[in-house]
Amino acid sequence: MRVAIAGAGLAGLSCAKYLTDLGHTPIVLERQNVLGGKVAAWKDEDGDWYETGLHIFFGAYPNILQLFKELGIEDRLQWKKHTMIFNQPEKPGTYSRFDFPDLPSPWNGIVAILRNNDMLTWGEKIQLAKGLVPAMLRGQKYVEETDNYTFSEWLTRQGVGKDVQQDIFIAASKSLNFINPSEISAVVLLTALRAFLQEKNGSKMAFLDGSPTERLCQPIVDYITERGGEVRLNAPLKEILLDSNGTVRGFKIRGVNASADEELTADMYVSAMPVDPFKVMLPRLWKEMEFFQKLEGLEGVPVINLHMWFDRKLTDIDQLLFSRSPLLSVYADMSNTCRGYANPDRSMLELVLAPAKDWISKSDEEIIAATIAELEKLFPKHFGVENPTKLLKYHIVKTPRSVYKAIPGRQQYRPSQKTPIRNFYLTGDYTMQRFLASMEGAVLSGKLTAQAIAEAPPVATSSLPTQNLQPATNAATA
Numbered sequence: 001m002r003v004a005i006a007g008a009g010l011a012g013l014s015c016a017k018y019l020t021d022l023g024h025t026p027i028v029l030e031r032q033n034v035l036g037g038k039v040a041a042w043k044d045e046d047g048d049w050y051e052t053g054l055h056i057f058f059g060a061y062p063n064i065l066q067l068f069k070e071l072g073i074e075d076r077l078q079w080k081k082h083t084m085i086f087n088q089p090e091k092p093g094t095y096s097r098f099d100f101p102d103l104p105s106p107w108n109g110i111v112a113i114l115r116n117n118d119m120l121t122w123g124e125k126i127q128l129a130k131g132l133v134p135a136m137l138r139g140q141k142y143v144e145e146t147d148n149y150t151f152s153e154w155l156t157r158q159g160v161g162k163d164v165q166q167d168i169f170i171a172a173s174k175s176l177n178f179i180n181p182s183e184i185s186a187v188v189l190l191t192a193l194r195a196f197l198q199e200k201n202g203s204k205m206a207f208l209d210g211s212p213t214e215r216l217c218q219p220i221v222d223y224i225t226e227r228g229g230e231v232r233l234n235a236p237l238k239e240i241l242l243d244s245n246g247t248v249r250g251f252k253i254r255g256v257n258a259s260a261d262e263e264l265t266a267d268m269y270v271s272a273m274p275v276d277p278f279k280v281m282l283p284r285l286w287k288e289m290e291f292f293q294k295l296e297g298l299e300g301v302p303v304i305n306l307h308m309w310f311d312r313k314l315t316d317i318d319q320l321l322f323s324r325s326p327l328l329s330v331y332a333d334m335s336n337t338c339r340g341y342a343n344p345d346r347s348m349l350e351l352v353l354a355p356a357k358d359w360i361s362k363s364d365e366e367i368i369a370a371t372i373a374e375l376e377k378l379f380p381k382h383f384g385v386e387n388p389t390k391l392l393k394y395h396i397v398k399t400p401r402s403v404y405k406a407i408p409g410r411q412q413y414r415p416s417q418k419t420p421i422r423n424f425y426l427t428g429d430y431t432m433q434r435f436l437a438s439m440e441g442a443v444l445s446g447k448l449t450a451q452a453i454a455e456a457p458p459v460a461t462s463s464l465p466t467q468n469l470q471p472a473t474n475a476a477t478a
């Protein structure tokens with residue numbers, strides 16, 4: 001089967017890769033001139049890379065790790081020591097660590113928490129254990145039910161005090177969905193905690209050894225094209241064309257650089273676009289259907305990724321850092337953590353600014369000034385002294401609508417990969433799969449979509465029945 005896929009993010013590429021494995025021919029259409037979507041990266045005039053986001057791979061990401069293996073590029077993942085490092089705002093320039101010993105799970109996690117006395121008192125540890133342990137033991141079904149609460153509300157119900165909520169979980173919440181615990185659904189934090197505690201290396205982190213576009217997306221494209229598939233950049237889907245019976249007749253691709261629009265036909269069609277542009281592109285006939293109406297419940301959250309090159313080394317830490325700053329989420333000195341960006345003399349900090357709703361429309365100068373003010377606290381030795389460090393250059397990438405905002409109640413709006421339209425499927429991190437909005441979720445969704453397409457009964461487009469086009473009452477489970 002020929003399968004047209006709109007979007008060359010990780011979900012679209014993963015879907016295409018697994019379709020080729022199943023003997024089908026994918027044609028991937030990407031709007032931009034770069035692969036990767038939310039993992040896209042660009043090279044500046046000096047040859048330095050800058051990225052849409054600082055990306056971390058976890059031991060608890062089975063599908064993406066499997067993909068690296070299948071592509072023969074496992075050595076591109078640079079695994080770091082099993083530790084989590086937090087800045088201590090009350091002691092500028094110092095760190096508090098959760099070091100995971102070489103023990104089976106969950107004992108390595110429990111020992112890591114018990115040994116940390118900077119961020120949690122013994123009373124708080126007991127309080128936290130009382131709240132979290134039952135949730136861990138009661139399984140994923142229980143976790144799914146916590147989608148009715150914000151994480152703060154859920155912790156309060158479990159008797160966990162405000163101090164613990166402040167200390168650890170603001171940092172975790174901002175890193176997982178770019179919002180605070182008072183907004184994020186409990187299901188997100190509890191799903192992540194379960195994944196981290198269930199496997200010995202679940203919370204172990206890896207950095208890619210270079211730009212995700214070159215080091216991860218390109219090998220997927222090579223794999224697809226070597227097996228007869230196609231990946232086209234600068235090929236924006238303009239319209240989903242329907243037959244009179246409401247099934248897809250073709251994808252209209254907008255002509256770029258003054259070329260004419262093009263109509264692409266295939267046996268099956270997939271949207272691998274993020275939920276926000278897909279909602280805008282919904283054909284009028286489909287807007288009436290409950291399955292697609294539900295997508296109104298999902299909306300991307302803003303986030304900003306910063307890259308700052310300095311004239312000297314600010315740190316030698318080779319790991320992700322949780323800033324615990326009101327402005328920033330996580331950051332890393334990529335000159336230490338990433339082989340492709342290595343520099344023994346100068347730091348390149350990559351930092352995630354979140355929550356970003358009040359910052360997304362601000363100028364680059366304002367964002368950099370506010371970030372420098374935070375860095376003065378994180379690296380007091382290097383700023384405000386006699387010979388302060390100099391910022392050599394920076395790049396800022398703003399994503400006004402990134403992953404869907406995982407506030408309470410969103411799980412019910414996440415669609416299945418299979419839709420009520422028999423020759424049209426969805427894929428993307430927002431579609432329903434157990435890994436929430438992440439690279440792992442995107443890759444898993446692509447795999448699930450490929451499987452669903454392969455299992456679909458072969459039908460000629462022109463003879464598809466019309467029955468599914470009536471406004472559905474419970475179409476989300478179709």
Ligand SMILES: Cc1cc2nc3c(=O)[nH]c(=O)nc-3n(C[C@H](O)[C@H](O)[C@H](O)COP(=O)(O)OP(=O)(O)OC[C@H]3O[C@@H](n4cnc5c(N)ncnc54)[C@H](O)[C@@H]3O)c2cc1C
Pocket residue numbers: 006007008009010011012029030031032035036037038039052053054055056057235236237238272273274277303304305352399402403427428429430437438439440441442
């Ligand atoms: C700052 C930041 C940090 C992150 N950090 C992490 C992390 O550490 N770990 C982690 O696991 N995840 C992280 N994520 C999340 C992760 O990047 C995403 O969940 C994942 O990449 C989403 O993949 P996707 O394919 O579902 O969507 P996308 O990557 O958004 O891909 C959708 C593609 O569709 C294309 N498209 C849109 N409209 C059209 C059209 N009309 N025609 C053709 N193509 C179109 C887009 O250009 C894009 O390429 C982070 C995200 C951000 C923004």
